[in-house]
Amino acid sequence: MRNRSSTVIAGLLIVAAVVVLMVTRTESTAQAFLTVEELQGLGTEAVGRNVTVSGAVLGESIIYDATAPRVSFTIAQVPGDLQEVERAGGLEHVLHLAAQDPTAAHLEIIYAGAKPDMLRHEAQAILRGQLAADGRFYADEVLLKCPSRYEEALPEQAGE
Secondary structure (H helix, E strand, C coil): CHHHHHHHHHHHHHHHHHHHHHHHHHHHHCCCEEEHHHHHHCHHHHECCEEEEEEEEEEEEEEEECCCCEEEEEEECCCCCHHHHHHCCCHHHHHHHHHHCCCCCEEEEEECCCCCCCCCCCCEEEEEEEECCCCCEEEEEEEEECHHHHHCHHHHHHHC
């Protein structure tokens, strides 16, 4: 009987350890997507923290230095709420409006790496990195989405 209860206790400890590891690992890797305004609203509290921020790329701001390699560009505020985006006419429309709005909050991005192929005007940029004390965002990872690029291809794929 003693051997059986030891086995049950050992099994419960293993299950508890796995649960603790899953929870702590999920918390450490989970990052909230912040809008430009939300990130800037954090002020000095955001400096140096790993965060993910999203916005609309302003095409005229893209500067690529192939010798470094390094690319810098600016993103504009887009709503973070999906329902708000849908009410405003969809992602493509929201990105277009953000890129045209001179009063929208802006954030300068610095990325040390090759220029991503999809980096263009009105693309949605999802960036992981850190905000520096100088107000620039130093991205470690750049993910881009161009809604208009895939809009026409989707019905064709569905019909196949």
